[in-house]
Amino acid sequence: MYYIAGIDVGGTKTSLGLFDDKHTLVEKLVIASEPSLGFEDMLRHIDEGLSELLAAAMVDRSMLKGVGFGLPGHVHFEKGLLLTAPNLPTWVGKNISDEATALFGVPCIADNDANVAALAEFSVGAGAGSKNMAYVTISTGVGCGIILDGKLLHGAYGAAGELGHLFVSDSGRVRCGCGKTSCVEAMSSGTGMANYARLRIAEGVRSILPELAGGVEHISAKHIALAIAKGDPLAEEVLERAAEGLARAFYNIYQLLNCNVIVYGGGVSKLGSLLFDRIEKRFYELIPMALEYPMHFLPSSLGDDAGIYGAALLVSPSQ
Secondary structure (H helix, E strand, O other): OOEEEEEEEOOOEEEEEEEEOOOOEEEEEEEEOOHHHOHHHHHHHHHHHHHHHHHHOOOOHHHEEEEEEEEOOEEEOOOOEEEEOOOOHHHOOOEHHHHHHHHHOOOEEEEEHHHHHHHHHHHHOOOOOOOOEEEEEEOOOEEEEEEEOOEEOOOOOOOOOOHHHOEOOOOOOOOOOOOOOOEHHHHHOHHHHHHHHHHHHHOOOOOOHHHHHOOHHHOOHHHHHHHHHOOOHHHHHHHHHHHHHHHHHHHHHHHHHOOOEEEEEOHHHHHOHHHHHHHHHHHHHHOHHHHOOOOEEEEOOOHHHHHHHHHHHHOOOOO
């Protein structure tokens, strides 16, 4: 028997999972990311977490055969190089695969976090059995990993799947974190939804959202759901706008790539049918052909563990 580890690195927390040779999750651990430590010290901090994980599972380190990393940024997959990472600035420009291999003493492979989650949902999650699938995470931003003809799509330098930065709007009123104003994220991410609600309130639109959130600055997707339940017109407007942005994005996926399965996860996706009934309705209005050749919209079955499952699959002999 041997073991592999999957590590999902975030700006605030890092999740570690230990899997046996049948890809069964044996043990998992969540630690603080500590980006203020800088790259080398943070990597050592994660290595300490890995030792803690192995000890909890009573597994000797000699039985560990590889470690996969999911990272929040653009990863040049073939080189293992992190190209961009707003939440991990000291990691940018580092060859994560080589540096981690040297420190951990086992082969390490790195990829984008949405890509590894897509790999997990495709292999052992909600998209298992499909051939063409996109995994979309809708949270503070919008990320995506794409499977075409059974293979994870990376593109020329690992940036394929940046769904959140597709242009789907001609509105210049809400700015995306990338600096532009036409992105899916500006319409449909949790951040985009909250920013639009604040804009409309500043324009004089009346809403119970500030009261529910304890102040306009605290508005989030969960408050929008609560306000809709109370019949708040602005909350309904915000959600319709978010659904429109995602429906347009999914239309583009369907037309350009002919994917017929969308698996969705992330904090905003927990709005469930409140959001996705609107998305599906608008999607089929945009492309009636899909009524005959439908897109299947499926919630993630792995949830917050998709990252560790997929990261471990990067170093699985079956991949």
